[in-house]
Amino acid sequence: MERNRTPVVSGWFTGTEEDGDFRLLGTRCSACAAVFFPREDAYCRNPHCPGGGELAQTPLSPRGRVWSYTDGRYRPPAPYVSDPDAPWEPYTLIAVELEAEGMVVLGQGAPGVTVADLAVGMEVEVIGGVLNEDAGTVWTTWRFRPVEPAGVTA
Amino acid sequence: MSADIAVLGAGMHPWGKWGRSFVEYGRAAAKTALADAGLEWTDVRSVVGADTVRSGYPGYVAGATFAQALGWQGARVTSVYAACASGAQAIGAARAQILAGLAEVVLVVGADAAPKGFFAPAGGERPDDPDWLRFRVLGATNPAYFALYARRRMALYGDALEDFAEVKVKNAAAGALNPYARYRKTVTAQEVASSAVVADPLRLLDICATSDGGAALVLTSMEFARSHGVADPVRIRAVSTVTPTYPRTLLDLPDIATDAVTASAPAGGPFRASIARAAYEEAGLGPEDLSLAEVYDLSTALELQWYEDIGLCGEGEGAKLVREGATALGGRIPVNTSGGLASFGEAVPAQAIAQVCELTWQLRGRAGERQVPGARAGITANQGLFGHGSAVVAVR
Numbered sequence: 041m042e043r044n045r046t047p048v049v050s051g052w053f054t055g056t057e058e059d060g061d062f063r064l065l066g067t068r069c070s071a072c073a074a075v076f077f078p079r080e081d082a083y084c085r086n087p088h089c090p091g092g093g094e095l096a097q098t099p100l101s102p103r104g105r106v107w108s109y110t111d112g113r114y115r116p117p118a119p120y121v122s123d124p125d126a127p128w129e130p131y132t133l134i135a136v137e138l139e140a141e142g143m144v145v146l147g148q149g150a151p152g153v154t155v156a157d158l159a160v161g162m163e164v165e166v167i168g169g170v171l172n173e174d175a176g177t178v179w180t181t182w183r184f185r186p187v188e189p190a191g192v193t194a
Numbered sequence: 195m196s197a198d199i200a201v202l203g204a205g206m207h208p209w210g211k212w213g214r215s216f217v218e219y220g221r222a223a224a225k226t227a228l229a230d231a232g233l234e235w236t237d238v239r240s241v242v243g244a245d246t247v248r249s250g251y252p253g254y255v256a257g258a259t260f261a262q263a264l265g266w267q268g269a270r271v272t273s274v275y276a277a278c279a280s281g282a283q284a285i286g287a288a289r290a291q292i293l294a295g296l297a298e299v300v301l302v303v304g305a306d307a308a309p310k311g312f313f314a315p316a317g318g319e320r321p322d323d324p325d326w327l328r329f330r331v332l333g334a335t336n337p338a339y340f341a342l343y344a345r346r347r348m349a350l351y352g353d354a355l356e357d358f359a360e361v362k363v364k365n366a367a368a369g370a371l372n373p374y375a376r377y378r379k380t381v382t383a384q385e386v387a388s389s390a391v392v393a394d395p396l397r398l399l400d401i402c403a404t405s406d407g408g409a410a411l412v413l414t415s416m417e418f419a420r421s422h423g424v425a426d427p428v429r430i431r432a433v434s435t436v437t438p439t440y441p442r443t444l445l446d447l448p449d450i451a452t453d454a455v456t457a458s459a460p461a462g463g464p465f466r467a468s469i470a471r472a473a474y475e476e477a478g479l480g481p482e483d484l485s486l487a488e489v490y491d492l493s494t495a496l497e498l499q500w501y502e503d504i505g506l507c508g509e510g511e512g513a514k515l516v517r518e519g520a521t522a523l524g525g526r527i528p529v530n531t532s533g534g535l536a537s538f539g540e541a542v543p544a545q546a547i548a549q550v551c552e553l554t555w556q557l558r559g560r561a562g563e564r565q566v567p568g569a570r571a572g573i574t575a576n577q578g579l580f581g582h583g584s585a586v587v588a589v590r
């Protein structure tokens with residue numbers, strides 16, 4: 041049976057892992073150029089904004105540099121979804137300072153990327169991925185991976 | 195003009211895993227603080243509760259819950275919540291009432307009954323709540339954020355795992371001397387190193403536990419303290435409850451991203467440093483005047499960060515300070531003489547109040563084997579989720 045591919049949060053990214061044009065989506069204030077991720081659609085949060093602007097959807101930089109990284113050696117609590125009967129597989133978490141926005145965005149590492157493959161300052165890119173699957177749905181998300189093949193830059 | 199208020203009483207219920215209601219811990223702490231002050235509960239004209247949100251409705255209205263448990267007597271009531279900074283908010287509210295002349299004697303109480311394991315968000319499907327989202331989308335636990343900060347310190351400043359372990363060793367040694375601490379055993383660097391990695395690079399003994407516990411303060415006007423026969427009480431001289439400034443560029447719990455710098459450049463330094471700066475400005479003193487500090491060591495690495503943020507040393511020099519022993523008991527500027535979160539485990543709404551209890555005992559010269567000789571001034575520092583600053587300066 042074909043399952044729906046559904047973003048784990050709607051409106052936060054566009055593209056798929058296959059088409060190679062995956063981007064995180066934020067919003068940008070037309071009055072002050074502030075960019076927000078997670079997207080802010082209701083109001084601009086810059087206290088110095090002159091006001092009167094509109095918040096328009098904007099794709100974020102596809103690349104950035106590792107601000108820091110870690111992993112999760114123990115199963116996190118719900119609402120994180122994992123199979124309680126399967127052995128726990130640690131995932132990698134990467135905080136990435138995006139090139140143009142200067143904002144730090146947190147994401148999981150792409151499958152196979154471990155803390156041993158990473159260093160602060162290393163260039164990484166965002167790609168699509170699957171967070172978890174259930175009976176009817178494949179829940180999609182964003183991931184980061186080193187631009188150079190893992191291990192080469194170390 | 196003096197904006198001081200007096201700390202007439204301090205009391206705690208020991209930290210641990212007791213399996214009882216937070217109300218019992220808070221009530222016991224309040225009774226102890228009142229006895230310490232030489233006052234009756236019926237002398238209290240205002241009660242401020244730091245909320246215990248994990249314990250349902252009685253926890254959301256903690257001020258009234260504690261007042262009821264102590265016996266309704268008509269006092270003014272306030273309940274406040276600011277996550278880990280709730281205690282400082284409670285002290286701040288009490289202080290404002292005293293300085294405004296609304297109440298002479300205010301009782302501040304916080305208590306927690308903590309769940310086992312990782313702190314988890316409230317239940318249900320709540321995609322508008324960043325705290326829910328970070329678990330659903332990333333599985334990002336609190337220790338994951340502590341680990342991100344720790345790894346970044348290692349990369350930027352060359353901190354070593356041994357430096358982090360030294361913080362635990364230091365705090366465990368102090369906690370072993372504190373009857374209110376949950377963990378009262380000394381710990382070796384070897385024991386830290388051989389504990390399991392929770393979130394690389396932090397090990398189990400680098401990360402604070404969650405605990406049951408309760409803490410309370412009896413705060414009064416300076417005039418009341420004098421009329422009560424206490425000529426030279428410990429005084430609270432500043433309470434900092436500031437928020438960050440935009441754009442905030444340091445990733446913080448529970449956020450998935452920081453602000454962007456596309457509209458304006460960051461100014462005024464990092465949030466944590468601004469918390470202490472506001473406290474120092476209000477108190478009219480600086481880090482060089484401190485005898486001791488109590489900082490929020492959610493992780494060992496975070497304690498080193500606080501050294502820098504409260505101005506005990508320059509940026510990146512925190513590890514050097516702990517290596518030299520400057521922040522240990524007997525050092526130049528002891529930090530977390532109580533044993534810190536490393537020895538207590540976090541009892542969220544009680545913890546910032548407990549920090550002030552430790553300052554009070556130290557400034558009175560009654561901290562026993564933990565005593566910092568001749569202590570005259572201390573600061574507490576802490577930070578609540580979603581941008582709540584928390585720092586208290588107390589002097590003698």
Ligand SMILES: [Zn+2]
Pocket residue numbers: 069070071072073074084085086089090091093
């Ligand atoms: Zn704007």
